[in-house]
Amino acid sequence: MQKNSSILIITAIVAALGLLVYFAGQPVLKNINLGLDLRGGLRVILEAQEKEGQTVTQDTITKAVGILRNRVDSLGVKETALYPQGDKRVVVEIAGEEDPEAAVDILKNTAQLEFWDEQGNVLVTGESLKNAEARVDSNTQEAQVLLEFDKEGGKLFGAATSANVGKPLFIVIDNEVISAPTVDEPINDGNAVIRGNFTAKEAQDLAVLLRSGALPVTFNVMEKRSIGPTLGSDSLDKSIKAGIIGLIAVLIFMLGYYRLPGLVADLSLVIYAAIVLGVMSLLGAVLTLPGIAGFALSIGMAVDANIIIYERIKEELRFGKTLKAAIEAGFKRAFWTIFDANITTLITAMVLMYFGTGPVKGFAVTLSIGILASLAVALTFTRYVLVLFANITNNQKLYGV
């Protein structure tokens, strides 16, 4: 009776696994975030440059990230990730842009707007802006940026124009003079126009930058990596192919060497792979090229738990124990071995996660998830199915003894 129900359960498990792979495989894989090294894109690390007397704090960076995010949204740059790194850095990742370099060039502008008089005194700054719009002059077809000051700024601008009638007023952005119109009369309505031989696109971008406000600090590019789309998809195809070949080799080896338990190990591996990919998809973890390598590698290492257990079971069988007793003893004795061995590997993965950046971090994440999943699968699923098989047959030859 027990034999029949065991056969039934095993058949059900195999069928369920087959259905899982068949139906859930594609959607889960589609849902996993691919790193820039696999889909192509640009990753830039910007570092805040402290000017004399200025200290960059966490707050400065948080503010800058907020402003940058604003700009990304208004400029319509697609598929962009922005996040702070360390105390002074911001990482910008752009995947869905044709010319990501140009997008970053615009983004990282400080956009510090100032109005200077002839002596170079700063009279009004961009902080007093309420709005900035791009427009095309209907008469001259010239692209311009229309500024609207807030109340305070309107007063300041009024005073500045009054004091400089007949003289030029310099419009300066990031210490570069954009234009220097001569003031005809005081302007008290709080509006101003910037003309600077802009193209329509330049005027649009400038308006966005001014609207989002100046960055609190200047940023320099520290590191830049851009992957073309062909290389990305090529790497993806090749590494998936390599991963599958590696997996098949491991499956065949386990089956050939350990026979029946090997088959159980193979089933465990399928579950293991499903768990790792599922967790990655749920966590929104990013799969990078080293990450795929880490995954393929963790398959090689995941069977280690099975190998340790099976070798133990064989030993117990050689001592003359019955199959079920040997399985019980094998698991019990193997547990702490597997635990200690995996914790140490996990420690190195944690160190890597802490110090690594970008793709390397992806590798550490995949490896860590892999270690935990392999432990969980070996100690629950593998054990359960092995006992089920032991209910069906006592033939020790199937256990390679």
Place this chain on the structure above:
Amino acid sequence: MQIIERRKIFYILSLIVIIPGLISLAAQGLNLGIDFTGGSVLQVKIDSAINAAEVRESINKLDIGQADVTKSGDEFFIRTIELDQDKTNELMTNLKSDFNNVEFLSAESVGAKVGSELTRNAIISLLLAAVLMLGYITIRFEWSFGVAAVIAIIHNILIVLGAFSLFQWQIDSAFIAAMLTVIGYSINDTIVIFDRVRENLRMKRKEDNVSLLNRSILQTLNRSINTVLTSTFALLALLLFGGATIKLFIIAMLIGFVSGAYSSIFIASPLWLEIKNRT
């Protein structure tokens, strides 16, 4: 199996492998990539009929100093000083006008400051990993096991570093990841053997440490071999089919894993005995 009795042979064998690597490290050092030194690397695809010298000639039209061009099939890696976007674009334009079918694959640019930080982080993380291992093994086992395991780690690191220096394979940030994985993997191997030693010690049979060690190694030998085999299958598949970008990353792990499996049996285990005998 008289592994422990023959330990001197294995020590010498390891030294034969490690010493040339050390000499090479001292003489020519490591081939550090831009992740460490700063600079730019442009990866492009051009007809395989073109050779590296022709590409170099095209690059020399720009005033950017010496460019280092390496060719791998139809892919060219052009390493220069750190270039800004304009210079990179200019370089691409030149290549496109000089050759047919130029395809952009990737461009990387790293500031020198980032490089020096990476070196620092790499050293810190390797040290931290070693200290954490030592701590964990001391808590779970005994300090003598920890010391033996850490010496085996250093042995493995030296073998991988030596190989990379001897063959002047380029080192990047992924190499650090490979090294840490090697540490994790070889400690894993060592622990499985030490775990058996610990278990056998608890049985308190009348047996000297030498035969106890030999027995423990033998009992875990099948596992040691099979695990390194399955990992090697996965690594070999990645090496053969995984594309050029991760080749060196995989090679570092392959060398490290084999050395890790070897050192767990032939270095870490006898070293534990040496330490045990002396304290």
